[in-house]
Amino acid sequence: xxxxxxxxxxxxxxxxxxxxxxxxxxxxxxxxxxxxxxxxxxxxxxxxxxxxxxxxxxxxxxxxxxxxxxxxxxxxxxxxxxxxxxxxxxxxxxxxxxxxxxxxxxxxxxxxxxxxxxxxxxxxxxxxxxxxxxxxxxxxxxxxxxxxxxxxxxxxxxxxxxxxxxxxxxxxxxxxxxxxxxxxxxxxxxxx
Amino acid sequence: xxxxxxxxxxxxxxxxxxxxxxxxxxxxxxxxxxxxxxxxxxxxxxxxxxxxxxxxxxxxxxxxxxxxxxxxxxxxxxxxxxxxxxxxxxxxxxxxxxxxxxxxxxxxxxxxxxxxxxxxxxxxxxxxxxxxxxxxxxxxxxxxxxxxxxxxxxxxxxxxxxxxxxxxxxxxxxxxxxxxxxxxxxxxxxxx
Amino acid sequence: xxxxxxxxxxxxxxxxxxxxxxxxxxxxxxxxxxxxxxxxxxxxxxxxxxxxxxxxxxxxxxxxxxxxxxxxxxxxxxxxxxxxxxxxxxxxxxxxxxxxxxxxxxxxxxxxxxxxxxxxxxxxxxxxxxxxxxxxxxxxxxxxxxxxxxxxxxxxxxxxxxxxxxxxxxxxxxxxxxxxxxxxxxxxxxxx
Amino acid sequence: xxxxxxxxxxxxxxxxxxxxxxxxxxxxxxxxxxxxxxxxxxxxxxxxxxxxxxxxxxxxxxxxxxxxxxxxxxxxxxxxxxxxxxxxxxxxxxxxxxxxxxxxxxxxxxxxxxxxxxxxxxxxxxxxxxxxxxxxxxxxxxxxxxxxxxxxxxxxxxxxxxxxxxxxxxxxxxxxxxxxxxxxxxxxxxxx
DNA sequence: TATGAATGAGTATTCATTCAT
DNA sequence: GATGAATGAATACTCATTCAT
Numbered sequence: 001x002x003x004x005x006x007x008x009x010x011x012x013x014x015x016x017x018x019x020x021x022x023x024x025x026x027x028x029x030x031x032x033x034x035x036x037x038x039x040x041x042x043x044x045x046x047x048x049x050x051x052x053x054x055x056x057x058x059x060x061x062x063x064x065x066x067x068x069x070x071x072x073x074x075x076x077x078x079x080x081x082x083x084x085x086x087x088x089x090x091x092x093x094x095x096x097x098x099x100x101x102x103x104x105x106x107x108x109x110x111x112x113x114x115x116x117x118x119x120x121x122x123x124x125x126x127x128x129x130x131x132x133x134x135x136x137x138x139x140x141x142x143x144x145x146x147x148x149x150x151x152x153x154x155x156x157x158x159x160x161x162x163x164x165x166x167x168x169x170x171x172x173x174x175x176x177x178x179x180x181x182x183x184x185x186x187x188x189x190x191x192x
Numbered sequence: 193x194x195x196x197x198x199x200x201x202x203x204x205x206x207x208x209x210x211x212x213x214x215x216x217x218x219x220x221x222x223x224x225x226x227x228x229x230x231x232x233x234x235x236x237x238x239x240x241x242x243x244x245x246x247x248x249x250x251x252x253x254x255x256x257x258x259x260x261x262x263x264x265x266x267x268x269x270x271x272x273x274x275x276x277x278x279x280x281x282x283x284x285x286x287x288x289x290x291x292x293x294x295x296x297x298x299x300x301x302x303x304x305x306x307x308x309x310x311x312x313x314x315x316x317x318x319x320x321x322x323x324x325x326x327x328x329x330x331x332x333x334x335x336x337x338x339x340x341x342x343x344x345x346x347x348x349x350x351x352x353x354x355x356x357x358x359x360x361x362x363x364x365x366x367x368x369x370x371x372x373x374x375x376x377x378x379x380x381x382x383x384x
Numbered sequence: 385x386x387x388x389x390x391x392x393x394x395x396x397x398x399x400x401x402x403x404x405x406x407x408x409x410x411x412x413x414x415x416x417x418x419x420x421x422x423x424x425x426x427x428x429x430x431x432x433x434x435x436x437x438x439x440x441x442x443x444x445x446x447x448x449x450x451x452x453x454x455x456x457x458x459x460x461x462x463x464x465x466x467x468x469x470x471x472x473x474x475x476x477x478x479x480x481x482x483x484x485x486x487x488x489x490x491x492x493x494x495x496x497x498x499x500x501x502x503x504x505x506x507x508x509x510x511x512x513x514x515x516x517x518x519x520x521x522x523x524x525x526x527x528x529x530x531x532x533x534x535x536x537x538x539x540x541x542x543x544x545x546x547x548x549x550x551x552x553x554x555x556x557x558x559x560x561x562x563x564x565x566x567x568x569x570x571x572x573x574x575x576x
Numbered sequence: 577x578x579x580x581x582x583x584x585x586x587x588x589x590x591x592x593x594x595x596x597x598x599x600x601x602x603x604x605x606x607x608x609x610x611x612x613x614x615x616x617x618x619x620x621x622x623x624x625x626x627x628x629x630x631x632x633x634x635x636x637x638x639x640x641x642x643x644x645x646x647x648x649x650x651x652x653x654x655x656x657x658x659x660x661x662x663x664x665x666x667x668x669x670x671x672x673x674x675x676x677x678x679x680x681x682x683x684x685x686x687x688x689x690x691x692x693x694x695x696x697x698x699x700x701x702x703x704x705x706x707x708x709x710x711x712x713x714x715x716x717x718x719x720x721x722x723x724x725x726x727x728x729x730x731x732x733x734x735x736x737x738x739x740x741x742x743x744x745x746x747x748x749x750x751x752x753x754x755x756x757x758x759x760x761x762x763x764x765x766x767x768x
Numbered sequence: 769t770a771t772g773a774a775t776g777a778g779t780a781t782t783c784a785t786t787c788a789t
Numbered sequence: 790g791a792t793g794a795a796t797g798a799a800t801a802c803t804c805a806t807t808c809a810t
Binding site (some may be wrong): 564 | 680714717718723727730750755760762763
């Protein structure tokens with residue numbers, strides 16, 4: 001039951017937004033009563049927190065799995081990480097959108113926890129960049145933290161417009177992003 | 193009065209979110225009564241729409257001003273456009289955040305109108321890219337539309353983490369973004 | 385309107401108790417909607433506090449009026465004070481019962497304020513006793529504070545059983561109490 | 577188990593009040609589940625009734641024990657009865673407060689039964705007074721019923737303010753009450 | 769222009785109670 | 790004897806909106 005509530009809630013939160021989705025909406029969808037909801041969750045916010053934590057923890061775990069692979073280059077790791085996010089859209093796009101949109105409805109304490117996970121994800125990525133710089137794969141970046149914000153902004157935003165079932169496949173999208181991130185858009189004039 | 197209502201509403205919507213800001217909150221801040229609000233606005237949504245339109249129309253106008261300048265390169269135009277967005281954070285950051293966060297609270301009809309402006313902004317940018325490709329400033333992009341989504345995702349996301357009064361100046365931030373967009377992060381190995 | 389809400393609430397709180405009286409009950413009785421209630425009161429507790437303060441402040445004022453009369457003896461003052469309480473049953477019996485029964489539903493802060501008024505009422509009475517002792521009207525009491533608790537317990541309890549429209553008139557009741565308080569019930573054997 | 581439920585309930589009802597104490601609160605304190613509660617009690621009210629009957633029946637029994645002693649005077653019996661009540665505060669203060677405060681939550685049928693016990697207690701006391709009058713120990717009282725209400729109001733109210741572990745011992749308190757009841761507070765002027 | 773009173777539909781939450789296991 | 794899941798009715802409270810003045 002708890003799982004079903006979470007599942008349907010993600011659906012509704014994605015479709016209508018957290019504040020416009022009432023507990024009534026959720027339980028009606030499942031076909032139980034409000035009492036049941038409160039048997040499993042202390043409050044609407046606790047449910048939201050649950051969704052957030054499930055999502056970010058899972059994502060972090062997969063990120064770590066990719067990062068610890070010792071046999072691939074930093075470039076390849078980065079590609080895999082971006083693919084992780086993009087491919088996630090299809091499977092967990094709803095959770096992801098709820099995760100990015102409804103942060104405001106967490107209370108301060110919850111926010112601190114969630115933000116610590118977010119930071120961890122970012123820092124892991126930053127370390128990858130720095131490792132790549134050291135290994136001569138990437139150019140030296142004065143502010144790798146900001147570069148990370150940029151890359152994540154770009155990739156994460158996909159949740160809002162990218163349709164995995166549309167004309168552009170996930171692999172193509174990742175390739176486009178990787179090309180942009182690695183080479184930029186400027187015409188190469190060094191070949192004079 | 194109308195202006196004050198809009199101004200204070202942007203403040204409150206940015207601080208607390210649209211759904212958590214009540215009309216009472218707004219009129220209390222100004223020191224008038226709810227009746228006054230409804231004298232100037234038909235509904236809370238109309239106010240939100242107003243904020244959206246004000247924001248996007250102004251942004252579009254400034255974008256067009258930059259684009260029609262015939263004496264600067266596409267690269268420079270792009271830089272100016274990114275600077276436009278970044279510098280906007282300081283001046284209109286609140287509006288901008290409301291604009292990006294609270295779209296969900298518009299109704300379908302309103303959404304269509306706002307989205308048409310958004311698209312216009314994107315398409316203008318895309319034309320710039322394509323012009324740049326033609327002029328040999330930019331590499332050929334199979335999907336310039338997606339590149340635009342990427343660039344805008346990256347730049348717009350700044351509203352959520354960038355602090356204009358922090359250690360990184362607006363110019364620096366724009367430079368970092370431009371470097372990333374133009375050259376990517378890969379170590380250039382062609383010069384060997 | 386505010387007055388009507390208070391009036392009907394006292395009625396209902398007296399009849400059914402605070403916790404068993406819903407806001408719905410109150411507004412139904414008056415014929416308005418819940419919104420109206422919350423236009424005038426911030427919460428159910430604020431209403432209860434209002435009732436408490438109205439009651440105790442008025443009672444205190446009348447007490448002070450009696451006490452400051454310089455032309456009557458302490459015995460007579462005490463009689464007047466008891467009469468004040470007893471006669472109050474008819475007029476404000478409902479408020480009085482709410483006042484004594486529903487204290488538990490005030491929050492800590494409110495309780496402190498109300499208790500300070502209660503204490504004031506008690507202390508005024510205690511001063512009267514002590515004045516009477518000084519003037520030789522009353523026997524010396526080692527613990528006049530406890531005597532006051534006793535007297536007030538006796539008199540106040542009347543709210544719960546005394547029917548002003550029954551066979552015992554208010555004057556008779558006061559006389560019985562005064563006789564008990566002044567002379568006790570023991571057969572006087574000193575005159576032999 | 578049944579006993580533990582009653583015991584903890586008295587505690588909670590005294591601390592938080594009947595209506596603010598949920599079955600959940602009760603079973604949580606004991607460490608069982610709600611099902612258990614309903615195995616032993618048909619309803620929350622039945623539990624309350626149980627507490628009421630336990631209390632008043634026990635008190636009545638002890639009252640009768642005192643009253644049937646043929647070797648002590650009416651004055652002494654009265655003193656013993658008041659001591660019974662006062663000393664009860666320490667041992668059964670919680671039950672006593674629940675007994676006096678939460679009557680309202682009994683339904684009509686239950687109330688009738690409980691009130692019949694209350695009346696019995698009062699009438700026993702009244703008979704004692706009348707016996708005392710006959711024997712010349714007490715002055716003739718036109719309304720011994722009202723005198724009883726007065727005495728009981730005074731003594732019972734102690735539950736709400738008297739602290740058995742404070743500076744006034746139970747014996748002292750009883751003596752103060754007895755002196756007040758027997759002799760009143762008036763300065764005796766008959767000996768001139 | 770602006771107010772202030774009132775509405776009414778909605779919202780999260782609580783809780784005594786039931787019942788199959 | 791005891792559990793745990795589920796119910797459903799009630800509850801305090803919120804809020805966008807209306808409207809006569």
